[in-house]
Amino acid sequence: MKMTIHTLQSKKGVEKITAVTAYDALFASLFDAQTDVILVGDSLNMSFGGKEDTLSITLEEMIYHTKSVCIGAKKSFIIADMPFGSYQNSKMAVKNALKFYQKTSADAIKLEGGKERSESVRAIVKEGVAVIGHIGLMPQFARSEGGYKIKGRSEKEASKLIDDALAIEDAGASMIVLEGIASEVSNHITQKLKIPTIGIGSGKKCDGQILVWSDMMGFFQRFKPKFVRRYLDGATLIQEALQKYVQDVKSENFPSLEESY
Template sequence: MTIPEFKRRKREGKKLIVVTAYDALFARIVEQAGIDVLLVGDSLGVVVQGNKNTLSVTMEDMLYHTKLVAGATQQALVIGDMPFLSYQVSVEEAVRNAGRFLQAGAAAVKLEGGAPVVDRVAALTKFGIPVMGHLGMTPQSVHQYGGYKVQGKDRHGADALLEDAKALEAAGAFAVVLEAVPADLARRVTETLTIPTIGIGAGPYCDGQVLVLYDLLGLFDEFTPKFVKPYAHLKVDALQALRRYKEEVEQGKFPSDSESYH
């Protein structure tokens, strides 16, 4: 998967499938499943590090996990999520930090916001760094929103989001994530843009979908947004396996003769 191929999928009417990944093992599994776009999301702050939000994730955290994922993939497009304060301070800092993602093995970066980051998007693309935008419920602005809330529900909010999406495309973004927005608004944005839209809680009309891997596999259940559909329940399986292991060790059943060297 390349950036030109990614964009071509929209023109061909083929859905784009994106899944987050944070380490080499899961990156290989996701790629073997035929998923050809891996997002190293700053969501790792919540699902891997156990924090309440993504704001404490650092560039060092993101570069470390990006190296793990990129090093394990063969064909997938790897996108690195730019963490809080890695691009907001200045255009120069945004270029420098985005370049570090490419040095770590990513093929593109993702950043949140509309009009305030358009100059960052333009500068990055000018220097050959592909950028994916992110509009709607942007997790790095969680305190401004007063929590994780649906965005663009009124006419003013919807119109502003559409204008931001058009501005990101004009600045050179190759795609835009739409998170937690009404399905009809996502459809309007998707039909307006010539670049792909990737939905997460944005209904079925986007050009593709993204889910957090741990949500998809049923591993993370601290809270479950409406838009999450678990396709497995691996936490339940893991608990059962660990309890059996504990029981067999306590009862002297493990290790048995077949697990012992002679």
């Protein structure tokens, strides 16, 4: 059965929501129905594009990858990231959110920002597009903020995060991602909101958790954030398998008679 926003919202306080990223049909099909949510994250710009941040990925690229994920996943709830520069004002935000809905089968779009984005969220929701919020450490702001910085460590920051979360909820967002937020603050936000919170580097009290798949599977090795738990040593397994293939080709062990026409 297809996961819906109503089913996800009904899990709040009852059952943890699980989410992971995917960027293509192959891996989306492997993750489908195993996790409640699949996010087509602009993180692919770093994980697979080799870039230093998420900022240079385009709307067209995000739509392409979202289409691919939608082909591979039929049961998980699919969220697509609005890329940097695609929602600078409400009019632009609505136009590009509608483009996502028209060109893909995504169930919702996600945009970064707090109270300052509330009018855009409200305008998009009014047009019939489900919106997921994202506050705290926001990768699209990392360059302007001088790096990836944990939020909520001061009373002023904590108060702003709570206000931001409430503003995004009031604007009509269906869920909200809390990234890189001090655990005590993310816990407080989760308790205050009626909508589910999905954490990444924000402690265990969020209503759900998300990880970038190449981080959790050990494929991305340039660095490992503190909040990542690796469930597979994927890079080593791939390299060992590739070495075996190369050896088999050079020794003429591959292809065998059974593998030849």
